[in-house]
Amino acid sequence: MDVTALLERGRTLATPVLRAAIDRLAPPMDTVAAYHFGWIDAEGNPADGDGGKAVRPALAVLSAQAAGAAPEVGVPGAVAVELVHNFSLLHDDLMDGDEQRRHRDTVWKVHGPAQAILVGDALFALANELLLELGTVEAGRATRRLTSATRALIDGQAQDISYEHRERVTVEECLEMEGNKTGALLACACSIGAVLGGADDHTADTLEKYGYHLGLAFQAVDDLLGIWGDPEATGKRPWSDLRQRKKSLPVVAALAAGGPSSERLGELLAEDAKASDFENFSEEEFAARAALIEEAGGREWTAQEARRQHTTAIDALDSIPMPDRVRAELVALADFVVVRKR
Amino acid sequence: MDVTALLERGRTLATPVLRAAIDRLAPPMDTVAAYHFGWIDAEGNPADGDGGKAVRPALAVLSAQAAGAAPEVGVPGAVAVELVHNFSLLHDDLMDGDEQRRHRDTVWKVHGPAQAILVGDALFALANELLLELGTVEAGRATRRLTSATRALIDGQAQDISYEHRERVTVEECLEMEGNKTGALLACACSIGAVLGGADDHTADTLEKYGYHLGLAFQAVDDLLGIWGDPEATGKRPWSDLRQRKKSLPVVAALAAGGPSSERLGELLAEDAKASDFENFSEEEFAARAALIEEAGGREWTAQEARRQHTTAIDALDSIPMPDRVRAELVALADFVVVRKR
Numbered sequence: 082m083d084v085t086a087l088l089e090r091g092r093t094l095a096t097p098v099l100r101a102a103i104d105r106l107a108p109p110m111d112t113v114a115a116y117h118f119g120w121i122d123a124e125g126n127p128a129d130g131d132g133g134k135a136v137r138p139a140l141a142v143l144s145a146q147a148a149g150a151a152p153e154v155g156v157p158g159a160v161a162v163e164l165v166h167n168f169s170l171l172h173d174d175l176m177d178g179d180e181q182r183r184h185r186d187t188v189w190k191v192h193g194p195a196q197a198i199l200v201g202d203a204l205f206a207l208a209n210e211l212l213l214e215l216g217t218v219e220a221g222r223a224t225r226r227l228t229s230a231t232r233a234l235i236d237g238q239a240q241d242i243s244y245e246h247r248e249r250v251t252v253e254e255c256l257e258m259e260g261n262k263t264g265a266l267l268a269c270a271c272s273i274g275a276v277l278g279g280a281d282d283h284t285a286d287t288l289e290k291y292g293y294h295l296g297l298a299f300q301a302v303d304d305l306l307g308i309w310g311d312p313e314a315t316g317k318r319p320w321s322d323l324r325q326r327k328k329s330l331p332v333v334a335a336l337a338a339g340g341p342s343s344e345r346l347g348e349l350l351a352e353d354a355k356a357s358d359f360e361n362f363s364e365e366e367f368a369a370r371a372a373l374i375e376e377a378g379g380r381e382w383t384a385q386e387a388r389r390q391h392t393t394a395i396d397a398l399d400s401i402p403m404p405d406r407v408r409a410e411l412v413a414l415a416d417f418v419v420v421r422k423r
Numbered sequence: 424m425d426v427t428a429l430l431e432r433g434r435t436l437a438t439p440v441l442r443a444a445i446d447r448l449a450p451p452m453d454t455v456a457a458y459h460f461g462w463i464d465a466e467g468n469p470a471d472g473d474g475g476k477a478v479r480p481a482l483a484v485l486s487a488q489a490a491g492a493a494p495e496v497g498v499p500g501a502v503a504v505e506l507v508h509n510f511s512l513l514h515d516d517l518m519d520g521d522e523q524r525r526h527r528d529t530v531w532k533v534h535g536p537a538q539a540i541l542v543g544d545a546l547f548a549l550a551n552e553l554l555l556e557l558g559t560v561e562a563g564r565a566t567r568r569l570t571s572a573t574r575a576l577i578d579g580q581a582q583d584i585s586y587e588h589r590e591r592v593t594v595e596e597c598l599e600m601e602g603n604k605t606g607a608l609l610a611c612a613c614s615i616g617a618v619l620g621g622a623d624d625h626t627a628d629t630l631e632k633y634g635y636h637l638g639l640a641f642q643a644v645d646d647l648l649g650i651w652g653d654p655e656a657t658g659k660r661p662w663s664d665l666r667q668r669k670k671s672l673p674v675v676a677a678l679a680a681g682g683p684s685s686e687r688l689g690e691l692l693a694e695d696a697k698a699s700d701f702e703n704f705s706e707e708e709f710a711a712r713a714a715l716i717e718e719a720g721g722r723e724w725t726a727q728e729a730r731r732q733h734t735t736a737i738d739a740l741d742s743i744p745m746p747d748r749v750r751a752e753l754v755a756l757a758d759f760v761v762v763r764k765r
Contacts, residue, residue, distance in 0.1 A: 107578040109585065172544060176537040195518040198540060199581055202514060205544070206573045209551060213567040221563035225555040231548045236449040239541055243451065 082413035091139030137270040144274030155274025164208035171201035184316040230269035237262025267296030294394035301387035304329035320367035335379030342376035424755035433481030479612040487616030497616025506550035513543035526658040572611035579604025592670040609638030636736035643729035646671040656765040662709035677721030684718035
């Protein structure tokens with residue numbers, strides 16, 4: 082199964098609709114959004130930027146096919162989910178003070194905080210607009226599911242922010258946060274095409290279950306890449322999540338494990354929380370923390386968790402009928418999510 | 424006609440539903456939102472704050488009655504519009520750097536920029552959630568209208584920000600911006616109850632027209648209060664809009680008028696745009712600018728514009744049938760909007 086072709090198909094179907102949607106924005110928001118999506122550079126010249134992996138559009142299109150509809154039926158859903166995803170990136174990058182995304186300066190860094198807020202708001206509104214202007218009962222149901230996912234996304238960001246200021250976060254709290262922040266919208270991507278295609282609630286809920294656990298697998302891998310990922314591939318700084326004091330899965334799992342490395346890690350992170358020069362810590366200091374996380378078992382536990390969630394996601398698909406080819410494609414995308422390097 | 428009673432009825436019907444909606448937010452967003460609405464103070468103690476004039480809830484409830492439905496039918500719409508309005512206040516105060524609203528420190532000032540962004544996002548999502556969970560065709564139509572209004576609101580804020588950096592803005596550009604920023608959501612408030620009550624598109628569009636022009640009248644009065652309002656009543660600093668270099672109606676009308684005062688004002692504002700110590704200008708310096716605006720006719724033109732929009736709003740109501748009492752109440756609210764002091 083060629084995952085690259087699957088991702089490419091989702092991107093090819095969704096991009097023209099996404100571009101047309103962005104064209105609706107009043108200046109300068111259209112330009113700022115085009116920069117964010119990598120279509121132009123900071124000076125406004127055309128660019129062939131990396132618009133992300135496009136996992137969500139591929140899933141939304143497959144979701145329509147899982148319900149027996151044509152892939153095109155999923156496209157407004159694919160674009161709406163992509164808009165909500167990018168709304169959250171614009172706002173989260175500003176809230177988190179992240180200066181880089183997809184190998185480029187973030188929007189607030191280039192165009193200022195006000196544009197990051199405003200264009201994020203506009204993308205969120207546009208997502209609802211695209212769905213609701215379909216004017217169908219199915220579109221109303223899809224919008225309702227997208228709204229629930231967006232609320233969960235916002236809850237997750239609130240938890241993520243509050244955890245950064247807390248000394249201890251349990252593994253359960255971390256999984257809940259990641260389920261909100263990543264699972265809910267991926268769940269929506271996996272059901273929205275089916276909902277637009279007229280699927281019943283059982284089918285939609287099952288596809289959401291697949292997507293939710295796929296999202297948790299995705300996030301577990303993201304958490305591994307956030308510490309041990311290759312900066313060349315991820316586009317983030319080395320030890321990115323450690324620099325931000327993120328209580329990600331490897332960290333909370335290592336802290337929960339007990340034993341000498343776990344305890345030493347706990348002491349170090351407690352000191353770090355008070356350190357005034359944390360911003361200037363050397364590569365070696367972050368490497369030492371990463372090594373302790375690994376020795377305490379946080380890296381291996383997270384890798385296993387990714388595989389557990391991957392299995393749960395795929396098993397969920399057994400409870401609904403769908404074309405064999407579509408099932409194989411959903412499995413292939415799940416496989417891709419856990420082995421990706423970026 | 425007792426406008427105070429009308430406003431109070433809207434508030435009484437909407438507030439319990441609004442409070443229940445805010446209770447759905449995950450901590451600490453519920454607390455931050457409760458602070459914004461004036462229900463608690465910065466320390467979290469119960470407060471009896473000024474939650475605003477509540478013009479929108481009163482209009483949404485009347486809107487249901489204009490379509491022959493019970494006032495209660497308009498309540499989810501009233502609350503949804505209030506949530507979108509407050510989403511925009513949270514984000515706009517942060518973008519504009521406004522430190523005071525309703526006589527209190529703004530949310531970003533008390534709880535930080537991240538919470539202002541996040542809680543704004545949450546209120547926006549909640550607005551859609553409240554409507555869509557009604558699960559009716561009417562609710563889908565209402566959400567679509569609310570989404571259009573929200574998009575216009577965001578366009579208006581984009582224009583408002585860009586105008587602050589421009590030397591000249593035409594009266595037409597200013598009216599377009601104010602139509603987006605204030606007219607569209609007030610238009611939605613005036614139609615949403617009717618839409619939820621099953622009104623046809625002609626009725627809804629007519630009520631939107633009434634609301635749109637009412638919004639422009641409202642904003643013209645706001646622009647007058649933003650320069651000449653009593654700080655005790657408005658809760659803003661003296662010469663508030665001049666301090667922010669707002670290209671509001673009195674300013675653009677004065678600049679467009681021609682003549683010695685208009686030209687002198689243009690020269691002064693051009694110098695101000697480059698002044699590095701603008702933040703420290705004295706009361707007298709702002710008073711001198713306000714006097715020039717008045718001498719050039721900007722104050723009188725804006726007051727007349729408020730009356731023109733008021734008349735257009737009321738005349739729009741002639742094209743649809745509605746109970747006499749409801750019509751009289753809509754007229755009374757329009758009258759209130761143009762004579763208010765805050």
